Amino acid sequence: MRLAGKRALMIGAATGIGRAAAIAFAGNGAKLVIADINVEAANEAAERCREAGGAAIALACDVRDEASVKAVVDKAEEALGGLDTLAFFAGLQRTGPIEAFDAATWDAIFAVNARGTFFAAKHAGPAIRRAGGGSIITTSSLAGLRGAAGMVSYAAAKGAVIAFTVALAQELAPDNIRVNAVLPGWIDTPFNDPAIALMGGVEAHAEIVRRIVPLGRQGTPEEVAPMYVFLASEESRYVTAKSMMVDGGMAH
Numbered sequence: 605m606r607l608a609g610k611r612a613l614m615i616g617a618a619t620g621i622g623r624a625a626a627i628a629f630a631g632n633g634a635k636l637v638i639a640d641i642n643v644e645a646a647n648e649a650a651e652r653c654r655e656a657g658g659a660a661i662a663l664a665c666d667v668r669d670e671a672s673v674k675a676v677v678d679k680a681e682e683a684l685g686g687l688d689t690l691a692f693f694a695g696l697q698r699t700g701p702i703e704a705f706d707a708a709t710w711d712a713i714f715a716v717n718a719r720g721t722f723f724a725a726k727h728a729g730p731a732i733r734r735a736g737g738g739s740i741i742t743t744s745s746l747a748g749l750r751g752a753a754g755m756v757s758y759a760a761a762k763g764a765v766i767a768f769t770v771a772l773a774q775e776l777a778p779d780n781i782r783v784n785a786v787l788p789g790w791i792d793t794p795f796n797d798p799a800i801a802l803m804g805g806v807e808a809h810a811e812i813v814r815r816i817v818p819l820g821r822q823g824t825p826e827e828v829a830p831m832y833v834f835l836a837s838e839e840s841r842y843v844t845a846k847s848m849m850v851d852g853g854m855a856h
């Protein structure tokens with residue numbers, strides 16, 4: 605019960621890594637709100653969280669819309685009786701050569717990954733300050749640090765998330781609010797289907813993963829979730845402004 609008494613807003617946690625993190629939060633005693641554009645999946649994830657032993661409700665949220673993000677922060681603070689943690693997972697990926705990216709695609713990727721992170725932290729920050737401090741956890745990617753061919757706008761948006769996280773950590777440290785990014789490597793979710801297609805399909809991708817990931821395989825969402833639990837818990841109270849890689853050793 606490493607998160608006993610913690611109150612968390614988890615945005616983009618209806619599926620994949622966020623869903624696994626939400627279930628891990630619930631299993632560790634947190635009360636949480638799952639906010640996502642996919643309301644049906646968010647409700648299902650909240651149900652799994654309740655089965656894991658934590659109180660959880662689901663709300664609709666589109667992170668591209670600041671009013672929608674502010675509304676879920678307000679509702680979460682009210683429903684949970686305060687807010688200690690924001691964990692942001694919402695992501696959008698498009699792949700292809702740079703010539704194939706137009707302004708609208710570039711903006712769409714930034715709107716979810718980078719601007720969505722900004723809206724969430726902007727509105728959750730004051731709520732966490734009112735609670736006396738806490739933790740903001742963003743989700744970047746190894747691509748945001750190391751780049752990735754065929755993903756220039758996604759890599760740029762995830763790089764922006766890292767810079768944002770470090771700057772915000774400095775800004776909010778006096779309020780006892782820590783801000784850290786999780787950088788997953790290759791994690792097995794349908795999110796990567798376009799990237800896997802670009803790399804020649806499932807078998808070709810598996811071969812590349814065997815070559816570039818020292819542990820020789822993709823990770824699972826459940827193997828990334830404990831990093832979010834750590835960053836939300838008191839165990840990480842001296843950790844801020846960090847990029848925490850969960851990547852099977854790919855960056856070394």
Ligand SMILES: NC(=O)c1ccc[n+]([C@@H]2O[C@H](COP(=O)([O-])OP(=O)(O)OC[C@H]3O[C@@H](n4cnc5c(N)ncnc54)[C@H](O)[C@@H]3O)[C@@H](O)[C@H]2O)c1
Nearest residue numbers: 616618619620621641666667693694695745788791793795
């Ligand atoms: N899977 C990987 O290998 C990998 C690697 C590095 C980083 N990531 C990052 O991890 C995060 C989660 O990815 P995942 O693999 O679990 O994929 P996922 O598709 O399961 O999760 C993305 C979530 O974001 C939600 N979302 C998308 N647009 C939204 C919007 N406008 N408003 C609100 N919610 C929205 C989706 O409904 C979904 O629940 C993403 O930020 C992704 O960039 C994933």
